[in-house]
Amino acid sequence: MADNKEKPGTPSPGRRNFLRDSTLITALSLTPGAVLKAASEKADERFAELFEKIPLRLTVNGQAHALSVEPRVTLLDLLREQLKLTGTKKGCDHGQCGACTVHVDGERVNSCLSLAVMNEGKEVTTIEGLAREGELHPMQAAFIKHDGFQCGYCTPGQIMSAIACIREGHARTRDEIREYMSGNICRCGAYPHIVDAIEEVQKTGGKI
Amino acid sequence: MINFQYLRAGSTEKALALLAKDKNASFIAGGTNLVDLMKKGVSSPDKLIDINKLPLKDISLEEGHIHIGALASNAAVADHALIREKLPLLSMALNKGASAQLRNMATVGGNLMQRTRCGYFYDITMPCNKRKPGSGCGALEGYNRMHAIFGHSENCIAVHPSDMCVALAALDAVVVIGQPNGERRIALSEFHRLPGKTPQLDNNLKANEIILGVEVPLNTYGRHVQYLKVRDRSSYAFALVSVAAALELDGNRIREVRLALGGVAHKPWRLTATEAFLRGREFDPALIREAANRSVAEARAFKHNKFKITLAAESIVQALSEASQQS
Numbered sequence: 087m088a089d090n091k092e093k094p095g096t097p098s099p100g101r102r103n104f105l106r107d108s109t110l111i112t113a114l115s116l117t118p119g120a121v122l123k124a125a126s127e128k129a130d131e132r133f134a135e136l137f138e139k140i141p142l143r144l145t146v147n148g149q150a151h152a153l154s155v156e157p158r159v160t161l162l163d164l165l166r167e168q169l170k171l172t173g174t175k176k177g178c179d180h181g182q183c184g185a186c187t188v189h190v191d192g193e194r195v196n197s198c199l200s201l202a203v204m205n206e207g208k209e210v211t212t213i214e215g216l217a218r219e220g221e222l223h224p225m226q227a228a229f230i231k232h233d234g235f236q237c238g239y240c241t242p243g244q245i246m247s248a249i250a251c252i253r254e255g256h257a258r259t260r261d262e263i264r265e266y267m268s269g270n271i272c273r274c275g276a277y278p279h280i281v282d283a284i285e286e287v288q289k290t291g292g293k294i
Numbered sequence: 295m296i297n298f299q300y301l302r303a304g305s306t307e308k309a310l311a312l313l314a315k316d317k318n319a320s321f322i323a324g325g326t327n328l329v330d331l332m333k334k335g336v337s338s339p340d341k342l343i344d345i346n347k348l349p350l351k352d353i354s355l356e357e358g359h360i361h362i363g364a365l366a367s368n369a370a371v372a373d374h375a376l377i378r379e380k381l382p383l384l385s386m387a388l389n390k391g392a393s394a395q396l397r398n399m400a401t402v403g404g405n406l407m408q409r410t411r412c413g414y415f416y417d418i419t420m421p422c423n424k425r426k427p428g429s430g431c432g433a434l435e436g437y438n439r440m441h442a443i444f445g446h447s448e449n450c451i452a453v454h455p456s457d458m459c460v461a462l463a464a465l466d467a468v469v470v471i472g473q474p475n476g477e478r479r480i481a482l483s484e485f486h487r488l489p490g491k492t493p494q495l496d497n498n499l500k501a502n503e504i505i506l507g508v509e510v511p512l513n514t515y516g517r518h519v520q521y522l523k524v525r526d527r528s529s530y531a532f533a534l535v536s537v538a539a540a541l542e543l544d545g546n547r548i549r550e551v552r553l554a555l556g557g558v559a560h561k562p563w564r565l566t567a568t569e570a571f572l573r574g575r576e577f578d579p580a581l582i583r584e585a586a587n588r589s590v591a592e593a594r595a596f597k598h599n600k601f602k603i604t605l606a607a608e609s610i611v612q613a614l615s616e617a618s619q620q621s
Contacts (some may be wrong), residue, residue, distance in 0.1 A: 201300075
């Protein structure tokens, strides 16, 4: 989907950097009020955007990042668009489907409803961070074994949620698994197999 | 989403000072409702003040009550040993709200402040007196299956979506509010407003105030509580009707009772008249049926939500019966 290559006719990196830097200097010389006014009137969106980006440090799958983001960027969009970690899916984008589920400081959250800047200093784990040295995470392996998906779009969110569900101690019965997995919608209807996979991993009792 | 200025507050005083500087500023904590509203264009603050660093996450046993900080997450409250032991009704209600992911993010203060899920409020192409005062109410003559049967006005028939608040209303909770020069307390049942002529106002929090926490008095209901939530699917859906019921029984006699409904009004709908009717009487099915019928006598439904009147009455019967049998 994303094409990182320069398209013909776009400014060269040198020109782009010059424009960016010179615009930033202009921006810094103005008062914030004037900048905000320009932004609200959309007089110069690029100008406003550069000024309003704020620094953000966070760790994703064990790797530290020092980033610069607009406040309105969600954690989901940051992961997918800036860090190119497209395993985390955008489903509804309104916290209703669970496809965007990731772990922040060990807790499962909907990354679509979390502003990236609110995660300063936190540790994020995505589906890409589960496998170790080429070995699938036990939950990933169990989803494959039990055929816990059909189209696979909800699967990264299901797996992140499933791991948290066990860690929270909310996977003691099939009913409890169903209740605590209700924030992850699967339109293919793989639910019985998803519950099978979680139940098996839970019963093996290993550290996940 | 329209861009905004993002600030972090390190103390309550700083948060209130930042809020006072800008009329169109808003606090953000969990963000599960506000970010959604901003994506939809329903809400577009110029400035977001992140209050997550404020020291308001504590859950503690105090003299005669339990204090719950405004920034405690819904999951942290629901799973806290003290809450499970002393306030099981609150734990039940929280666990029936939203999803595990959202409960990890959403805070107690945010839950109090959450806005209606009325489809006409969320759709900016539709009239809505709550979103745009004077524009009319799309739900009144529209698709109003999810809407209020109590306390509505011709200006707004939306319902408050919280489960937590219904349990807190039944448990006589008090909201602790921070102001630039001190604190004030207000009963949770007085915190949210009925729509009347000003449906844009969900609650009585003033523009220069912040929620610091809630205090829930210790009670004598023990395990005789039930939070019954009836919805379109068995989990992860807003209530059509919910009932928070708490009983203190002396043998078969009802010494004390609390009842509140959710999904039926612009605020948690506490049934004080029904409580008075039941207090001191012997618990029996005929009495409970009579109490349920009295509870919905004043209900007024619309084209698509007439079923809620029967559903509310039946749910009251079930919740009270189940509460009496819990041990």
